[in-house]
Amino acid sequence: MRRSLSQRLGLTLGWVSAGGAALLSLPSHAETAPPSVIFLLDNHESMQDFPQFLPEVNGDAGAVPNPPGVAMSGQFGADGYAGLNVGTGCSDPALVSAMSWFDKNSSDPKLNGSIPYDNDADFGATPQFFDPNLFYSSRGRRLSWVVEETPASVSVDFRTTSGTSDAMSACWATLNWKDVYWNSPVLNECISCVTTKGWWRGPLVTHPADSSTYGMNGPLRALDEPPLPREAFRKWVVSGRVLNVRPPRFVIARKMLKEVIATASNVRMGVATFGPDAGWYDPPQMFEKLRPTCDKSSPVIDEASLNRPLLMRAVNKTVFRNNERSIGEALFGLGAYFSSQKVDNRWTSWFQQPLNPGWGWPGCCNGGTYDNPNTGGDGRYWGVQSDEWLKTAQPWEGTGFDKSVCGDSQRSAVIVVTGGTPTYDNTVPITKMMDILKANGARHPNGALLTFDPVNSETNPNPGGVNYCHLFGATQEDCDYTDYNWPTGLAKTNKNFMDDAAFFLSHADLRGDMPGNQTVRTFVIGYGDSSPMLQSIALAGQGRFYRANQPTSLKDAILFALGEVQAPFCAAP
Structure with a gap:
């Protein structure tokens, strides 16, 4: 048929x-x-949200009690400056399957994201949305927005973006630039994932904001706004290629x-x-x-x-x-x-x-x-x-x-x-x-x-x-x-x-x-x-x-x- x-x-x-019920016709006029x-x-x-949130499948994997003396370290299972290191990485089969809509090694731009989604000259000379050669800080529901999250990827007026060209800098920024993460298992995992996969699922933010962790807790909610989903507190590092395949709404x-x-x-x-x-x-x-x-x-x-x-x-x-x-x-x-x-x-x-x-x-x-x-x-x-x-x-x-x-x-x-x-x-x-x-x-x-x-x-x-x-x-x-x-x-x-x-x-x-x-x-x-x-x-x-x-x-x-x-x-x- x-x-x-x-x-x-x-x-x-x-x-x-x-x-x-039927719609009533409008008056008829000559055009x-x-x-x-x-x-x-x-x-x-x-x-600002992604059409589909980045996956939380198996998001509690790897949760272990904080070992004594490593509360702020980059050990798996530790709860530190950047959040709780549970479910991080890029190797869990369920997570990899949930991210299969993106493949940086594919020859198809619809899968590898090599073409900027909206390369509008009104946004500037370089492809703002999104540069396939940069890495961006994100949360599971949306890109990090400068007003409410750090490190930020999207400007206050949504006309420009901020990315990082090397994996180590992008990962360390997402870990809140804290020395305790330097050469840690979590940092090294992030560098490996964004290099090989083009993405890394990072910590789940747990701490309230204070002078040393400002903005790291995810967006706060007013009393007259509904609670945020878990994905709003999950940190990610994603290649611009990922964002060109599934941009924000x-x-x-x-x-x-x-x-x-x-x-x-x-x-x-x-x-x-x-x-x-x-x-x-x-x-x-x-x-x-x-x-x-x-x-x-x-x-x-x-x-x-x-x-x-x-x-x-x-x-x-x-x-x-x-x-x-x-x-x-x-x-x-x-x-x-x-x-x-x-x-x-x-x-x-x-x-x-x-x-x-x-x-x-x-x-x-x-x-x-x-x-x-x-x-x-x-x-x-x-x-x-x-x-x-x-x-x-x-x-x-x-x-x-x-x-x-x-x-x-x-x-x-x-x-x-x-x-x-x-x-x-x-x-x-x-x-x-x-x-x-x-x-x-x-x-x-x-x-x-x-x-x-x-x-x-x-x-x-x-x-x-x-x-x-x-x-x-x-x-x-x-x-x-x-x-x-x-x-x-x-x-x-x-x-x-x-x-x-x-x-x-x-x-x-x-x-x-x-x-x-x-x-x-x-x-x-x-x-x-x-x-x-x-x-x-x-x-x-x-x-x-x-x-x-x-x-x-x-x-x-x-x-x-x-x-x-x-x-x-x-x-x-």
Whole structure:
């Protein structure tokens, strides 16, 4: 049987038809403007991780009691400055098998890593990602990052790397430059392994940081962050060749996105990421607004004005250190960008404080939520700042030709590339958005009218709103997740509002300065993740969900989403 396009691309596509649900078609217009797409790239710190952690198989092998007087030595089994020397080396058959995806002696670059994965000149003259002739310090889950680990391999802005050309220096640095390791069994093992294999699994860090071992304990966790996996404390030395075969997720994601930008045709493009902490609501950060301008987009896009190299450099500006994965807040902010704030002031008319009804939080007319269960942070003042929804950091479109929407037939979309489920992502004016949608008769994909009741939400058995998680092998309550995710709403079946935000953008007429119904669709690509909330966001946004597990399928997913934006949109069968 001939395989479908999605099967050939190796993608998991989310298009819901269960329970009578079908996507509603968008208004039909004659094409007068090319589609406009904002790429929203996840900059959560988990994007630093490897797609698959370096193996911990047999990680406790060789554990023996510390011999008297050698607590800080480089003996096997000893616990010293660099950590506990258990499971180290490169000869254990199970470990060697688990690392068989890399072979420095192979003639195939896909196995030997001889070709730098992302040799972008924007990063400098030498191959930063990654030099096959250098050795890098790593942890089992990610490369050592200068902010939280030493010795470091990745700079604070993720644009440069630091490696060592000789095995001995790389090994000694990983052992914290302590003389007690000189000519020790552990040091000699490391030198032998990186020379013959291209990698060495080193000590497991056990000691807290102090003045003499600063940074050697691995990244510390705040009270409102989940515990780290064991792999975060395992030290490795790896050749750049290893990293070229299996780079960190952020290296893969930005390379695939740049490759799409380099070739995509007949589409205006912009680049954004989740914004830095700005209080409660965190507007997205726009590295590059939609290009080209309207006057350079019709009848055909002017390549010089599109400036693909500029857009690709914008991708490289992403700093992958956010402790929030604020998809919903970013979508809300991008809705403001598409709303023509500078022309008809529609967004301000909707979301200027004080909102009516209320501040916008279900369960209380003037804001408020539970206190942070991890830190004790006060939840009473949720969303009450006078500029909460109109912050100065909020990106707006310009005037004249510098507009987000060039014509009443334009198709607009956000394509989200993310590595996981949203967290700390509920600061959006949910009650006001639902009030606007109800007044305009918005309907769910199955045709039922949207409902929303924020009164007494803790005890209300049917608060309404948007939650399609029950269509994706879960229950609606499964998407009420609250662990390490604050603030959240109080209403059962609608404690998280990311899908509500996507629904608002795809169902509300965001502009008042042109005819038609100007909406924005949301497509979600889960890089190694297909959690029900991500799929609910895509359905609510009248888009598609794709899961991509490999670099090629990630690129294909982005291209497939672009094709969906450009193709005529009709209801699913």
